[in-house]
Amino acid sequence: MKTKKEPTIIAFSTQKGGVGKSTFTVLIASILHYRMGYQVAVFDCDFPQYSLLQMRDRDLKIVMQNETLKTLAHKQFTRINKKAYPIFQSRTDQVLEEMGAYLNRSEIAPDIIFLDLPGTVNTAGILKTLTNVHYIFSPITADRVVLESTLSFTDVLTNVLMKENQTGIRSINLFWNQVDGRERTLLYKNYSKVISDLGLQLMETTITDSKRFRKEGESITKTVFRSTLMPADPKLIAQCRLDRFIKEFLRIVKL
Secondary structure, three states: OOOOOOOEEEEEOOOOOOOOHHHHHHHHHHHHHHHOOOOEEEEEOOOOOOHHHHHHHHHHHHHHHOHHHHHHHHHHHHHHOOOOOOEEEOOOOOHHHHHHHHHHHOOOOOOEEEEEOOOOOOOOOHHHHHOOOOEEEEEEOOOHHHHHHHHHHHHHHHHHHHOOOOOOOOEEEEEEOOEOOOOOHHHHHHHHHHHHHOOOEEOOOOOEOOHHHHOOOOOOOOOOOOOOOOOOOHHHHHHOOHHHHHHHHHHHHOO
8 A cells, every 4th residue: 555655844933933933934835835846735833823824815815906916826826737735723732633634634745844833832732743843944033032042942952852862853953034234243153153062053044134024914016025825036035045045945854
């Protein structure tokens, strides 16, 4: 009997809100699913706001109201001959079971499942869920509070759970987000040394600061950036170095 292949489970996860984990989930999921040919599914566990489900509703409305985007979407879905990736609402203490049920009933097995998790360690079931994720990517900013909370949590996952083989995590990868060109490079060098001394992994690619990351309900006209229905425009991707990030991301997860 032919068994379904196991998907790679990935989470953009931090212990601090507002550093871009939901945004990166959507950006990477959309590029992989719509442009690179992978089958993607997303579980939105970020209770109670469920921002990715809200984004999908908003994206559908924007596309239906904009003739340019409607034409783009029609051409895209005709060309790739597959539906938009599903976004499921779940909770951190239920998602593992719900993910298993989805895999059992789905005709097309996903290559990748993204989990969008709450930004707090106190959430019920979050540690158990995280230990079943294969790759964790953590955006960090040059902010002491963000760094301290993320580093202490990543240190526990890396140097306690992973070393005791209590987890399915293959790697945890920190990366600099919202890098302002005016900030001192010495600041980043010092912080990067601390990360290295802790034995944690830091990605080479840094993501530059862009106002597009902070546009929630953006009224898109011709160019798409953050959308659950279409991949980001290549020029906009290059501007914030997301093109380099994707290459490094794919090297790490070995899809």
